[in-house]
Amino acid sequence: MGILHRDIRSSSDVPLVCRACEARHGGVCAALSPEQLSELSRRSTRHRLDAGTEVVGQGESMERYSNIVRGVVKLTKVMADGRQQIVGLQFAPDFLGRLFLSESAVAAEAATDTEICSFSRGTLDQLVTRTPELGEKLHRQALKELDEARDWMLTLGRKSAQEKVASFLHLIAVNIDPENDSTASFDLPLSRADIADFLGLTIETVSRQFTRLRKENVIRLVNNRQVTVPDMALLTRLAGND
Amino acid sequence: MGILHRDIRSSSDVPLVCRACEARHGGVCAALSPEQLSELSRRSTRHRLDAGTEVVGQGESMERYSNIVRGVVKLTKVMADGRQQIVGLQFAPDFLGRLFLSESAVAAEAATDTEICSFSRGTLDQLVTRTPELGEKLHRQALKELDEARDWMLTLGRKSAQEKVASFLHLIAVNIDPENDSTASFDLPLSRADIADFLGLTIETVSRQFTRLRKENVIRLVNNRQVTVPDMALLTRLAGND
DNA sequence: GGAAGCGTTTGATTTTGATCAAATCACCGG
DNA sequence: CCGGTGATTTGATCAAAATCAAACGCTTCC
Structure with missing residues (x-):
């Protein structure tokens, strides 16, 4: 279903630069040099998602990555008969997306009204090859999500x-x-x-x-x-x- | 509690080289050049773990990483009152350990008689800085474990x-x-x-x-x-x- | 104001899995 | 072979959460 957003760019004078991301949180921006940051800023767009907006569907390809600037995104898995499990919550300033695999194993949906700062897979992939620290940052985020998932397994099971x-x-x-x-x-x-x-x-x-x-x-x-x-x-x- | 193993080296003529790892599976070895592999082999030791042997305790520091060569390792979390949840199973040729964080969030224990090929954190960290593909491989493994954990959350919850x-x-x-x-x-x-x-x-x-x-x-x-x-x-x- | 619609709460009953208890099985050592 | 020990199965009962059903509260829209 893709991103059903309205693009803030066209409706206001908010600059394209990802300045808000940089100022407010430590998403992917934190690992970048000033030049890289300004490059990423030029290639990224800010979006508002109303609560309930689907960012990416289960099994869909994810062509854009995002930093969550404000709000909460829920990650869900659904069974064929409709039973549903939320398998994770992402809060600002979490990163939404994964390297290497474009296919998303979960559906992501804005739980509250949310603002994200998004950019294409290619843009980030390029930055990662040039900036090992960025790859490390995303690796750390994956490990953090893994810890959270396992913590929650204890909650669900016991x-x-x-x-x-x-x-x-x-x-x-x-x-x-x-x-x-x-x-x-x-x-x-x-x-x-x-x-x-x-x-x-x-x-x-x-x-x-x-x-x-x-x-x-x-x-x-x-x-x-x-x-x-x-x-x-x-x-x-x-x-x-x- | 550390690794309660008996070191095969001393009791047999099995060579130190991690040849078995290379031949049998695609653990960390797969990303290495022949020279790096032989270096890793020189610095790694093979161990047999009897079923029930704890590899690392919950919250303990993990000074050695391992490839699982044979057998199954279970990852568990325990609550203060003793309730327990297995949060993951690792099969050969999975990698046991995590970059960046030495503290293990879970306890790891051999579920069956198991053979591992282990080496120090420092050894792997060095190899990772020299070999981006290796970092990528470990990143992929973390993402795979994350997917598995989330799949299992659906099982546990619904x-x-x-x-x-x-x-x-x-x-x-x-x-x-x-x-x-x-x-x-x-x-x-x-x-x-x-x-x-x-x-x-x-x-x-x-x-x-x-x-x-x-x-x-x-x-x-x-x-x-x-x-x-x-x-x-x-x-x-x-x-x-x- | 009032009817409709949605999310939430509350109540009555049922069902699933937990708990308590005992029997059975498999393996081991004498 | 026999008794012992730990793992597993089976049985009877109980309790926690699910299900079914209805009411409540809040917002929206005539």
Whole structure:
């Protein structure tokens, strides 16, 4: 399905240079020299993706890579009969794409309204051959995603529903509101249905666990999406991470 | 705990050169020039690991990397209360180790009697800086492991017990007996307890599903470990992979 | 205002897999 | 051969989460 975006370039005076990427986060830009950065900037475009926009489908070829500038992207796998599993969440400033293999093993979809900075495979491939540090950076990102995937396998295989929901909230808190580590406050980037697909549960079970955590004062819900965690240590304990 | 091995070198005349690796599989050796290969061979040692031997513990530093020459290594994560999840299986000729990060996020243990060909971090790091193809090879391996981990997340999160056991048998068949694709015959590298830890089930449930698959003629069990699959297509279907 | 639609919550019931318990099997050493 | 030990299977019961069903709350749009 490709990228169903609207190109900000044409609708505003935001310069093509990937300045926002450079300033706000350490995506691929961080490994590049000033000249390379300006080259990448010239060849990259900024896009806004509305929540729900598919970036790439499962098994599709991925002709463009992206840095996530703002927002959350979910990676999903679907079975033939429709059962679905979210296998990863990518937060800014994560890189979206993989070297060597153009075929994407997962579908990527904007979970929230998202901004990305994207460029073609060829552009990045060229930069990588000239800049070993960039290859190393992408290698490190792959290893980080591998660690995250394996952490989540433990959650999926061995934790109770309550521990799963606590683990999810913990993950979001750490990634969205990392400043404060004793307390946290954030907007959930996923609907209850998505959370269920991430945790291998049903919507109803997720909802019941939210209610339970609320009644036990582990979390406070301003509305369905806005969460406050008064005691992160307690949440960590309930998540089974000691 | 380090490697509890017995060094074959001292007990036999097997040469130090990693000739077996080169001949039998495409581990890291495949990316090296003849000179580099002979250098790596000089610096590497071959070891036999009895089933159950721990190669590296969760969170430990990994000072040596290895190619798996023969056998199966399981990667596990453990929770504080003892709950355990196998997060990956490595078959020959997989590489065991990771660049950049010496700290292992998982414990690695020989599931079967295993032979590895191992060398120090420093040796490989040097080779990688001189040989970009080698870095690429390791990057590809990381991406392959990531794909496998995410595939398994779907299994853990969304499949029934029967589908899980069928998925496990399918995985083993593909990796141990890859020649024949309509039929398969192999020895299970894992005990029922390990299979349970891989699938996020209990021993009893795994056993019941084996019995069920046997009664439905999906598999035949010569003994607890030896399995024959008369119809791989059927197994694939039961695993939920269409 | 009110009807429609969607996401979420709550309730009643069922199902799957876990737990508890015991029997069986396979292998090993005396 | 026999008793012992650990792995596996089988059986009975229980509990957690799924399923089925309905209500609720919120937004949108006549």
